Amino acid sequence: MDKAKMDENEWGYHGEGNKSLVVAHTQRCVVLRFLKFPPNRKKTSEEIFQHLQNIVDFGKNVMKEFLGENYVHCGEVVQLPLDFVKQLCLKIQSERPESRCDKDLDTLSGYALCLPNLARLQTYHFAEHRPILCVEIKPKCGFIPLSSDVTHEMKHKVCRYCMHQHLKVATGKWKQISKYCPLDLYSGNKQRMYFALKSLLQEAQNNLKIFKNGELIYGCKDARSPTTDWSELAHHLKPFFFPSNGLASGPHCTRAVIRELVRVITRVLLSGSDKGWASALRLGPGSRGPCVCEASPYRRSLRQPGRSSVERSGLPKDCLLYKTLQVQKLDLLDIEGLYPLYRRVERYLEEFPEQRKALQIDGPYDEAFYQKLLDLSTEDDGTVAFALTKVQQYRVAMTAKDCSIMIALSPCLQDASSDQRPVVPSSRSRFAFSVSVLDLDLKPYESIPHQYKLDSKIVNYYSKAVRTADATRVPTRFKESEDCTLVLHKV
Numbered sequence: 001m002d003k004a005k006m007d008e009n010e011w012g013y014h015g016e017g018n019k020s021l022v023v024a025h026t027q028r029c030v031v032l033r034f035l036k037f038p039p040n041r042k043k044t045s046e047e048i049f050q051h052l053q054n055i056v057d058f059g060k061n062v063m064k065e066f067l068g069e070n071y072v073h074c075g076e077v078v079q080l081p082l083d084f085v086k087q088l089c090l091k092i093q094s095e096r097p098e099s100r101c102d103k104d105l106d107t108l109s110g111y112a113l114c115l116p117n118l119a120r121l122q123t124y125h126f127a128e129h130r131p132i133l134c135v136e137i138k139p140k141c142g143f144i145p146l147s148s149d150v151t152h153e154m155k156h157k158v159c160r161y162c163m164h165q166h167l168k169v170a171t172g173k174w175k176q177i178s179k180y181c182p183l184d185l186y187s188g189n190k191q192r193m194y195f196a197l198k199s200l201l202q203e204a205q206n207n208l209k210i211f212k213n214g215e216l217i218y219g220c221k222d223a224r225s226p227t228t229d230w231s232e233l234a235h236h237l238k239p240f241f242f243p244s245n246g247l248a249s250g251p252h253c254t255r256a257v258i259r260e261l262v263r264v265i266t267r268v269l270l271s272g273s274d275k276g277w278a279s280a281l282r283l284g285p286g287s288r289g290p291c292v293c294e295a296s297p298y299r300r301s302l303r304q305p306g307r308s309s310v311e312r313s314g315l316p317k318d319c320l321l322y323k324t325l326q327v328q329k330l331d332l333l334d335i336e337g338l339y340p341l342y343r344r345v346e347r348y349l350e351e352f353p354e355q356r357k358a359l360q361i362d363g364p365y366d367e368a369f370y371q372k373l374l375d376l377s378t379e380d381d382g383t384v385a386f387a388l389t390k391v392q393q394y395r396v397a398m399t400a401k402d403c404s405i406m407i408a409l410s411p412c413l414q415d416a417s418s419d420q421r422p423v424v425p426s427s428r429s430r431f432a433f434s435v436s437v438l439d440l441d442l443k444p445y446e447s448i449p450h451q452y453k454l455d456s457k458i459v460n461y462y463s464k465a466v467r468t469a470d471a472t473r474v475p476t477r478f479k480e481s482e483d484c485t486l487v488l489h490k491v
């Protein structure tokens with residue numbers, strides 16, 4: 001990239017989250033990822049550079065080690081002409097979703113991350129002209145905590161995502177509760193995975209996006225205007241899954257296309273591309289919590305006659321979902337067990353503020369930082385060192401609970417036999433695919449008190465909602481018996 005010749009007209013708005021905004025090059029497979037901040041939150045250029053460099057280092061030294069070389073793309077920090085960044089910011093402003101405009105793109109430092117465009121990622125350079133389909137999934141936390149520090153019994157039964165749905169709907173973030181449960185997706189059981197993926201397709205929220213040739217074709221651009229038109233989606237997908245077949249349009253075609261998509265994504269998620277790589281994390285059988293969430297509609301549907309029981313089939317150990325889950329499980333103590341340890345570190349830092357650097361709270365995220373994360377002991381010896389290790393592990397686990405998985409699929413040509421890329425078959429076509437992870441920014445130390453409060457808010461709200469639902473169900477039962485009495489009386 002020739003930084004001297006940057007032209008804002010060669011870049012287009014691609015997407016954004018809570019903390020960063022991404023623009024994509026119109027021709028080449030690269031994106032620029034800028035940090036966003038609330039208005040008036042001024043950071044120096046040096047701080048922004050350091051923040052971005054930390055993201056790169058954390059990806060290289062920690063996440064590549066945990067998740068595997070092929071899945072993680074760290075990119076590099078680039079310095080851009082300020083004029084280019086200002087013009088770009090003006091150009092894309094009208095395309096930004098309203099719900100994300102509470103934060104502004106950093107136009108003052110000139111720094112950004114340059115990354116491969118994972119929505120158009122091709123493993124082979126010559127293949128860039130091929131059509132490409134890309135599915136982005138933000139799977140969230142895939143396990144139920146086992147920790148004995150958990151005080152709310154509900155947390156041992158219902159997963160955080162399912163509980164949080166109730167609060168999100170109540171606060172107006174989303175319109176309806178999703179049937180998606182992360183434990184179904186992480187189960188490794190194909191039926192449960194299909195159910196989870198179909199549920200994501202029904203209610204994508206910010207957990208699913210689909211891109212065609214780099215353009216968003218499905219998913220919420222804006223939290224306030226969700227799109228869930230399956231027939232339109234099927235129209236986009238049909239040439240990929242039924243390339244040379246005149247499958248009629250209509251609901252039958254839509255169902256067939258969606259079914260193929262779900263099958264292909266499941267297969268890709270169960271595949272492993274980093275052969276020979278062994279996970280450094282050995283969490284052992286003790287880390288196994290309940291394999292189902294009591295709130296999952298999949299589980300509830302099993303109570304119906306004729307449905308088989310939930311099996312624990314497990315994920316293959318070399319697939320990305322498995323590795324991500326292992327990293328999530330670095331949160332061994334749950335926020336309830338972690339918070340007092342965070343307070344211990346805080347007290348120490350209040351007394352010895354100059355130690356913050358030595359404790360590597362704000363980096364550097366180097367080899368030494370990584371090595372300390374491998375200590376999985378939970379025996380608290382009362383030291384700051386123990387507390388710090390658990391705090392850092394928790395931050396890494398939270399990062400893995402909030403990352404996204406990008407699956408890129410491009411149809412194989414007839415002559416594809418010589419390709420070395422992994423290939424996934426569908427019933428009428430074959431796809432070369434790649435799997436990557438994005439948004440691997442280490443969660444800040446400062447967010448721990450917020451996590452603690454939010455956790456209790458989520459559980460309290462959910463428990464109240466369940467109690468209310470139970471209470472309203474009682475009169476229904478009375479009503480049923482009243483009806484019954486009436487019938488008996490009649491007879």
Ligand SMILES: O=P(O)(O)O[C@@H]1[C@@H](OP(=O)(O)O)[C@H](OP(=O)(O)O)[C@H](O)[C@H](OP(=O)(O)O)[C@H]1OP(=O)(O)O
Pocket residue numbers: 017018019206398401402443447
């Ligand atoms: O707390 P959660 O589970 O709601 O996750 C937040 C996400 O909300 P979600 O539930 O996925 O809609 C939230 O996503 P949205 O902004 O809602 O799209 C962010 O990813 C947030 O991370 P950060 O503060 O930007 O680093 C996420 O916060 P962290 O908890 O990961 O720090």
Ligand SMILES: Nc1ncnc2c1ncn2[C@@H]1O[C@H](COP(=O)(O)OP(=O)(O)OP(=O)(O)O)[C@@H](O)[C@H]1O
Pocket residue numbers: 014015016017018019020021022031033115116117118119120136209402404438439441
């Ligand atoms: N390398 C990439 N290639 C293609 N698209 C990307 C890339 N990085 C990010 N994106 C897109 O930009 C969106 C926002 O990026 P990202 O998730 O990193 O933002 P964030 O603000 O850090 O997220 P969060 O809200 O979780 O904090 C992603 O959902 C994805 O669609």
